[in-house]
Amino acid sequence: MASKLTNVFGSTRSVLGVMDMANKPLKVIPENYIRPEMEPSIQSDIGNPLPAIPIVDLKSLVSDGQFKRTELEKLYSTCKDWGFFQVINHGVSPQLLEKLKLEVEKFFQLPTEEKMKYEIKPGDVQGYGTVIRSEDQKLDWGDRCYMVINPVHRRKPYLLPKFPPSFRDTLESYFSEVRKLAMTLLGLLGKAINMDLKEVEDIFDDGMQSIRMTYYPPCPKPEHVIGLTPHSDATGITIVHQVNGVEGLEIKKDGAWIPVTFLPHAFVVNVGDVMEILSNGAYTSIEHRAAVNKERERISVAMFFNPKFEAEIGPVKSLLSPETPPLFKRMLMEDYFKDFFSSNLNGKAHLEKMRIQCVERDRGEKVETQIQ
Numbered sequence: 001m002a003s004k005l006t007n008v009f010g011s012t013r014s015v016l017g018v019m020d021m022a023n024k025p026l027k028v029i030p031e032n033y034i035r036p037e038m039e040p041s042i043q044s045d046i047g048n049p050l051p052a053i054p055i056v057d058l059k060s061l062v063s064d065g066q067f068k069r070t071e072l073e074k075l076y077s078t079c080k081d082w083g084f085f086q087v088i089n090h091g092v093s094p095q096l097l098e099k100l101k102l103e104v105e106k107f108f109q110l111p112t113e114e115k116m117k118y119e120i121k122p123g124d125v126q127g128y129g130t131v132i133r134s135e136d137q138k139l140d141w142g143d144r145c146y147m148v149i150n151p152v153h154r155r156k157p158y159l160l161p162k163f164p165p166s167f168r169d170t171l172e173s174y175f176s177e178v179r180k181l182a183m184t185l186l187g188l189l190g191k192a193i194n195m196d197l198k199e200v201e202d203i204f205d206d207g208m209q210s211i212r213m214t215y216y217p218p219c220p221k222p223e224h225v226i227g228l229t230p231h232s233d234a235t236g237i238t239i240v241h242q243v244n245g246v247e248g249l250e251i252k253k254d255g256a257w258i259p260v261t262f263l264p265h266a267f268v269v270n271v272g273d274v275m276e277i278l279s280n281g282a283y284t285s286i287e288h289r290a291a292v293n294k295e296r297e298r299i300s301v302a303m304f305f306n307p308k309f310e311a312e313i314g315p316v317k318s319l320l321s322p323e324t325p326p327l328f329k330r331m332l333m334e335d336y337f338k339d340f341f342s343s344n345l346n347g348k349a350h351l352e353k354m355r356i357q358c359v360e361r362d363r364g365e366k367v368e369t370q371i372q
């Protein structure tokens with residue numbers, strides 16, 4: 001199913017319906033889903049287990065509103081070396097997560113005609129489906145729904161407000177619980193590099209928050225397709241919940257694609273490009289992708305936490321000095337967001353556009369204007 005779109009994000013159309021296709025007996029994978037360019041991931045074997053993903057235990061990091069310095073240092077090195085961790089004792093209730101699971105599953109099982117009410121509209125990137133920008137575009141093996149949910153006045157009236165009421169209510173509770181967690185984590189990340197809390201709050205308070213819910217159907221030839229193209233997130237931080245416990249996330253570490261496994265009930269947190277920019281490279285955003293499997297569908301809900309649209313993003317002033325010049329340009333969050341969504345996902349290419357080239361830095365003039 002497809003419709004023509006022309007908009008600020010370029011001339012596009014949207015497509016949806018991997019689920020419909022995958023529900024039928026499928027002998028041949030359609031050509032536009034086959035991805036020979038994807039590098040295989042490394043596999044574990046005896047004597048060569050996959051590296052363990054760092055665990056951040058929020059309870060031992062913060063108690064009675066105080067944080068432990070040694071734990072904070074661990075958080076810093078994790079975000080620097082991995083850009084990625086799993087958080088436990090995060091404070092989001094298991095009952096809410098169970099409710100979310102039921103509601104999200106119900107949503108994706110709605111008939112296609114129902115879900116099409118939320119289809120991405122001309123001139124937009126929000127809604128159900130995948131944006132298509134060229135006739136030869138390769139597609140991901142997943143159906144998804146993306147929307148901005150904060151600030152509230154930016155919500156599309158035909159998306160969240162029109163969702164089935166019990167799903168909407170559950171999502172609202174989830175948004176606010178996960179937002180609390182995100183603000184705690186952002187504060188800690190700021191603290192670990194000596195940004196003051198006020199500075200972090202000014203940037204992120206009532207910031208842009210968005211969600212992507214994805215349903216990855218099983219695929220008879222999972223090694224030939226990809227659930228979600230390699231990318232880094234254009235966010236401060238992202239908090240991912242593997243809703244039905246099925247794994248598939250892979251991260252690129254030291255040049256290799258590694259499948260990652262998580263503790264039950266842990267959230268996956270990854271540092272996004274905006275955090276790499278704000279921290280002037282102290283933290284690194286991580287390239288990741290989603291693989292699919294033969295047996296089971298996988299559902300994930302990713303929440304993205306960003307500065308407010310009106311904020312200027314760039315390395316925070318308190319981290320800059322003549323010895324530590326800015327590595328990234330400055331830009332309004334609004335423009336950064338538009339720019340990100342005007343092209344397809346492509347590794348860390350979007351972040352690279354923000355990097356100040358050595359030549360420019362050596363010339364000096366840009367550096368001076370950036371520092372004050």
Ligand SMILES: O=C(O)CCC(=O)C(=O)O
Binds near residue numbers: 214233288289302
């Ligand atoms: O499905 C996942 O585990 C990852 C989702 C993700 O990376 C995204 O939505 O940006």
Ligand SMILES: [Fe+2]
Binds near residue numbers: 233238288
């Ligand atoms: Fe992502």
